[in-house]
Amino acid sequence: MRGSHYYHEANVVSNIRETIRVNTLVLRLNEGLNMAPGQFLMVWRPGEGEIPVTPSLIQGETLSLTIEKVGFTSNRLASLKPGEKVFLRGPLGNGFNLSLPGRYLLIGGGTGAASLTPAYLSLASKGVEALFLVGARDTENLVYISRLKELGVRFKVATDDGSEGFKGTLPEFFEELVSKDRFENVLTIGPEKMMVKIAEKCVDYGISCQVSLVRIVKCGLGLCGSCVLDPFGLRVCVDGPVFYGEKILGSDFGRFMRDEAGRRIEIVQ
Amino acid sequence: MKMEVASLVLRSPLIVASGVLGSSGSLIKNVSENPSVGAVVTKTVTYKPRNGYENPTVVDLGYGFLNAMGLPNPGYLDYKVELASIKRDLEVPLIVSIGPSNGEEAGKMVEALNSVADGFEVNVSCPHAKNLGLEVGSDVQTVRKIVKAVRESTGKPVLVKISPNVTDFVDVARSAVDAGADAITAINTVRGMAIDVNAMKPVLSNLYGGLSGKAIHPVAVRIVYELYEKLEVPIVGCGGVYDWKDAVELMLAGATAVQIGSAIAYRKMSLNVFNEIEKGIIEYLTTKGFSSIRELVGLAHNS
Secondary structure, eight states, rough: HHHHHHOOEEEEEEEESSSSSEEEEEEEESSOOOOOOTTTTEETTTTTTEEEESEEEEETTTTEEEEOOOOOOHHHHTTTTTTOOEEEEESSSSOOOOOSSOEEEEEETHHHHHHHHHHHHHHHHTTTTEEEEEEEESSSGGOSSHHHHHOOOEEEEEETTTTSSEESSSHHHHHHHHHOOOOSEEEEESSSHHHHHHHHHHHHOOEEEEOOOOOOOOOSSSSTTTEEEEETEETTTTBEEEEEEEHHHTTTTTEEEOOOSSOEEOOOO | OOEETEEESSSSSEEEEEEETTHHHHHHHHHHTTTTEEEEEEEOBOSBBBBBOSSSSEEOOSSSSSOOOOOOOOHHHHHHHHHHHHHOSSSSOEEEEEEOSSHHHHHHHHHHHTTTTTEEEEEEEOOTTTSSSSHHHTTTTHHHHHHHHHHHHHSEEEEEEETTTTTTHHHHHHHHHTOOSSEEEEEEOEEOOOTTTTTTEESTTEEEEESSSGGGGGHHHHHHHHHOOOOOOOOEEEEESSSHHHHHHHHHTTTTEEEEEHHHHHHHTTHHHHHHHHHHHHHHHHHHHHHGGGGGGGSSSOO
């Protein structure tokens, strides 16, 4: 009997600088992970902590993790050199439902552009029509763009300052697109305030919307309560991280998260 | 299947153990809706807020969990607000678990939490928190002072949860009873360690943690059995209860009620395990010709 405690060993093959705050680690594993787009891994470095990451590429024994430097552990991970190791627990949580009928619009803000890529590739491989919107404050903060080009992803760019692509936020770009074109499904990963706006618009337009949330994940097993969404008592690590937007609008989604001590704190972004 | 433990009237002898629900009031409310749940014990709250330890904090061994969460909690004042927001909607008694490091803290916490609690469980047994839990719970005098302070601050039932990690657990339990405890919960987790064979390092950032789940059930049975011989107060059995047999075993050893924790986590937090265990116990009572669960308690003893 083996619990989920088993860690997969992974070697860093390369470390690509995306922006001043974001790096992508390309990893090589001894065995491929049977992992659905949208599921996540707990990434551990002994003595340096363990954080949840939704991979930005899942291809056999090759995996990439796009990591934003937020705290100690993510800063350490983002600075790893080829040959160094990380240990992976998972896959954990529920991924995106990619078998819903119709066309898909994927909306990735910040590092969300990277972590939505496996979902795009999975849809494309099944011949499902999908368009990918990626966005950031400005050109400097766009992540994963060169990788998307390499992978042949059909994408459009929005920047808040108009330094590249559409001038404006992703919700604004989304609104402009859906006023002209019909999409049955939206998948989004990004800052929560952005996802709330998109989820609300999807309700208005009758579009199915799946959002992926980030919380402080401790156990990753659904038992410690660190990642709970009130008032429904949904746990991001096992009930999510992907949720249907309309099911969690009006909850802590986009408004509150819990800090390390379990105190509810306001989400600012 | 009604049961009484230290003046708490329970609709079922099956209690949600401390620690499996985090700090969220909404999760407590959700579980209290299950008719087979008799009471809920909250996550342990401390005097000051605690962030807990760095990850990894929990290891899933398949046959149990090893955890060193480090008692993360928002502190008793914030927690009171959270509990107050759900208290009215709860259908079962709410037992608030407190982790004081001395009598003074214990008194203040209990006084403040008295209005939201139906009872208290004093955690003097967490095996991995500095200056708390077992570090105070292995000293008979400190346990006495803490329980005395709790007793003087509330008229509500007081349970004291003891550790299997000390040899003189009977003395610890007796000092708690002498100081006014109404019941003893036995047991908390068993200290252990896990090393990842790929990383070749201990998994928990705290290095060691507390083992719960199936593996510790026989330890719990033995300690409940021994306490039943030595004490006059009710014992609440806790440790590796996964099915009705595990629960009945603890009752035969002397437990008036049992707590369930790890099994909930293994069922993806589904509380069906409570329904199944309650049904199993009822069938067992019928088959063996008992009219109430009370008749089972301590039946394994010669007397």
